Amino acid sequence: MERLTERQEAILDFIVREYVDAATPVSSKRTVEGSDLGVSSATVRGEMAYLEGLGYLTHPHTSAGRIPTAMGYRYFVEHLMQEAGLPLSERRMIEHQFHQVDRDIEQWIRLTGAILTSKAGTASLVTAPRTHRSRFKRLELVRVSEGNVLLSLVLQEGTMRRRIVSLEASRIPRALQRLTDELNSLLLDLSSEEVRTKSSQLKPAQEAVGEHVAELMDDADLRHDLELHRYGFAHILRQPEFAKTERVKKVLGVLEEPGHLESVLAEVGLSHTGVQVIIGGEDRWPQMSDFSLVLARYGAAWQTTGVLGVMGPIRMPYSKNVPMVGYMAHLMSGLVEGRYT
Structure with a gap:
């Protein structure tokens, strides 16, 4: 993925952030007014058309404004995103919540799911840690x-x-x-x-x-015996992207297809270190074309491990969700290491 010019990146960055916040197509006029580009609307329209030609933007038939594509979100995540870390006060509050529950993995999982759903405003996924090791x-x-x-x-x-x-x-x-x-x-x-x-x-x-x-x-x-816990999927249905019946069916299809989410988590979650972002299925999971996943492995190294994360529409606040998932994985890793090692 070749880098765009500084101005093109600024335009794409603004459109992604604006669309994530407002869920409405972003016009060239709005881009000029809301950014410090110092150029005319005509110049911005030309750059938008160029970005659309590259596949980073598209526009609904009824609007002259642009919205990001999955490719545009990917560029944003890899090159433009500035992570908004959790404030210290929130981290302390979350840690206090975990200290209030017993040293019980089921309670940790439920609390993790509840916190991720509450903070991210979307669905969360948590697998129970497993100790099975293939030979x-x-x-x-x-x-x-x-x-x-x-x-x-x-x-x-x-x-x-x-x-x-x-x-x-x-x-x-x-x-x-x-x-x-x-x-x-x-x-x-x-x-x-x-x-x-x-x-x-x-x-x-x-x-x-x-x-x-x-x-x-x-x-x-x-x-091996993947135990997946799902929370807050009603949050996805409240998003404007899923207002139409056919989109609702897509959400239900992902939930009801046996082993589908488990397969994605198996391939991505524990096979990689750090926070992993899957946008629109990445041409590998067609059923996930309208969704994004932010996932991270947690646990005691490669001995007792699970995966946690959030799932929502591709119009997702990645700059907030990526550090949130990373923080929760770090927190759960400390708890699991203390219990199983």
Whole structure:
């Protein structure tokens, strides 16, 4: 994603923030009046048309104003967003609420969901922490095209995971088989964390495959008996984006489809560190095209972990929700580490 000019970024930044606040298309006149661009409405209209051509903005048929696209929100999150951290007084109040409840994970989960929904004004998602750890049994590497192989991973509990990976060694059949044999010997019965540690000490090709193995094992660990708690979905239905019946059906479809949200959280939440932002399905989850997720892993390193976050329309106050989710994940991590380690 190439960087825009300073003026284009200022216009996109203003339109995103204004649309998030007001939920109405933003005109060039409003942009000139509400910003310090120092240019005419005609100049701003030209820049808006350019940003629309790039895919960052669009406009409803009935309005001359522009609204951000999922791509526009993504650019905002990656390049323009200034996180609005929680004030110290609010952090202390939240910490006090947790100190008031027993050392019970179910109460922590309910309180986390209630706080996220209250502060973000949208739905929240929290999974219970799990201690299940997959163990490596064997892998197979099969050449499928020039430079690409199918990695088939079998875990000790009998489950299998597959992934297409790029691998130079696939160009030489004997090298591919030797790599398979070496890794099956070196990684036997290791957890994902142990696979990462071991792989970092190996040759580049072994390390590359080892990282893919660890990611597949992380995914298997999260999917194992995933217990997802959902709160505040009525907040989504109150948003103007979901006033029409067909949009309401989309919300209900996401809620009712077995394992859908669990699958997204499994792939994103615990497979990555830090706060992860999913906007409009990212062309990977079509059912999520009207929604955004802000997720973060919490827990005791890779031993006892869960995921928490918020879900709402893509017109979301990311600058507020990203630090909120990050803070709650940090708080829950401290609680879980104190209980399980």
